[in-house]
Amino acid sequence: MRFTFRRARSLYHLLWFFPFLLFAPTLLSGKALVWGTPALQFIPWRMLAWEQIRSGLWPLWNPLNGMGAPLLANYQLALYYPPGWLLYLLQAIGGTPWMAWGHTLLLVAHLAWAGYGTACLVKQLGLGELAQVVAGLAFSMSEYLVARAGFFSMIWSAAWLPWILLLIEKLAMETTARRRAGRLGGLALCVGLQLLSGHAQITWYSLLFAGIWSVTAGWAGRGWRGAAALAGQTALGMALGAVIASAQLIPTFELLQQSQRASAVSYDFAMTYSFWPWRFLTLIAPSFFGNPAYGDYWGYASYWEDAIYIGLLPVGLAFSTLRMVWKRTGEAPSRQPRLRLLWAMALVGAILALGKNTPVFPFLYRHIPTFDMFQAPARYMIWPVISLSLLAAYGIENCRRPSGKALKGLRKTIPILMAVIFGAGMTWFMIPSIKSSFIYSTILAALLGLLVAWLALKQPLEVTSPAHQRWAWWVALFVGMDLAAAGYGQNPATSMQFYSDAAQTGAPSEGRLYLDDKSEYDLKFGRFLRFSDYRQQESWNAVRQAQIPNLNILDGQSSANNFDPLRPARYENWMLYVSTLSAENRIPWLKTMGVDRVEAVTQPEEHTYAVQPLAGAERFRFYPCAIFTDNADESWNETQRVIQDGIDRIVIEGSGDAGVNCDLQSDDKISIQLDQATRIVLDVEVNRAGWLTMADIWYPGWQADIDGQTVELAKANYAFRGLPLQAGRHTIIITYRPAWFWPSFVLSLIGLMMAVILFFLGRKHPTQ
Structure with missing residues (x-):
């Protein structure tokens, strides 16, 4: 396609050009995103997943964090998300550095995809080329997405929202059953891909928005009967999309039921990152409260959670x-x-995003299901962001060169804006103590306002003239440059060699590292990652060496800590209790956890830390005698007593032989023959009956075979695994074989085939 002003369609090039322009310094200089979740979550997870695949293992389990944790069930890993497979291809070619670099490439592709989908939706709504591109840029380059770009799964999920809305619009327009079937299949595929993209919260908010959209789209065409019909068809497409995503949703649901969020998140946690009302001012001045890219952010909480800027011109057009x-x-x-x-x-969306700042969200949290599922109500701002972006399309479509009263008003606005610029400059000179962000943001907003006024005055009267097409280019370029400037510096990067070392496929047997909660927070957000300043504080290699979870995966080292969003509830309770203990009282608990190294901040003012060895830790241990309990609470109480009093017993949740002569020492030998993520082989020799405990988290799906006989793994010491042994020598094989694996995979294939059949059925001409 030639790049020419004479083809208005070429405006669509801007939908990929500006995302690429924004991240070109990272892509073209061989760098990878590093600040926050790229380094602490996404890249280590996918690195570990590929290392296991390359070794012939399906990435079901993470042995390196949290004393063991589900890996595939970790929703944000998004293992089954097809576009994400590019990352594993890159890793196969060039190792983890290439995979890390590929995250930025895939991010740019999703931003462009979001923009293109929005433009196609606007076209389906009957609006022109300029309206399509303005809306596409406003949504895809919005700070809601760009400031969150390091949360890759959020962007992947949000990119499918306009496409789902587009399919609903097309479904509403179809008059034949065959064509409706095709649209339904396409809708199911889009919903399935969004569900596989890895962010439950953004996906849920998107599907809620889409459901409401379907009612309105149906009612606009055929009244309430049409609304009910289209809503039903949309629900059917979403259900089929959920079937397509079964291979991911089923293990994630199991993890959710076992996790700290099994019932609901706590009120305080749910209200974290409620939208700060003053940030509505950033609709016209994104850096009004400072910007971490410049090192001067001073607003409430984190910058990205309240980022909503869609461009000065689009927001004006929307209003x-x-x-x-x-x-x-x-x-x-x-x-x-x-x-x-x-x-x-x-x-x-704005009211819901305000969270605890109004009575609405707290009421919904207490009385309406699903509102207690997530933290950060500010993420509901995706509704205003997509809505205002689409409203901007209607605004530019209806925009005409001002005349009469409108022209007089515009001419009066120009000197007002110039006075604002002069006044802001004088204020900075006369009141040096004023926040500098107030000044430069006000001046920049006024300058942009002057450019908007100039564009309005230059709009040609004849819509179909070449002059109007050139003007459309200036408008689209203005919107793109404004948003690119606002998003600059929001996603720090470093050399992709930061991710150079490969992870191992199994946990090293020498033990685990433990980092207490306070030290972990101090190192993360006091020393290395500051919410107020994204600029590099010190060498990123120092961050790597600190082994902050989950950076330990990059070096194949085990950590008792875990930065996964969902963690087994018993693990969470254990870690919370251990964090309340003094350093001395914590030692027997750490030994029970298989910890042989303890990391802690030694000088809080300088954020310096030290790693001390801890002797006596054992991942596998034999106990001649056991204490049996009936439930989790009783097990937890007995475990506390046993560990704190130094009693040589194992606490088993269930029934069995408690053992005799418990004061006699056992003669046992435990040898690890194989230690992989999902398969552990032990050679054990004991001179008496008892229990073998493993300092790995108990989780459904783990099974043990003792000399070829299957034995149930019991819950030991509240959170860990245990199995009974008779006297003698035994070969023990412990494997992770979740019951859901093949059924969920087959269910996804069935859903995918149904959606593809429907899709191609709709593309076939009725007469054929």
């Missing part, structure tokens, strides 16, 4: 549609339901 909502202004009547829906969704 210009308010007069079109209720009054007839020459617009097609069919557009008004969409305008009303978008404004309603923007308002509702």
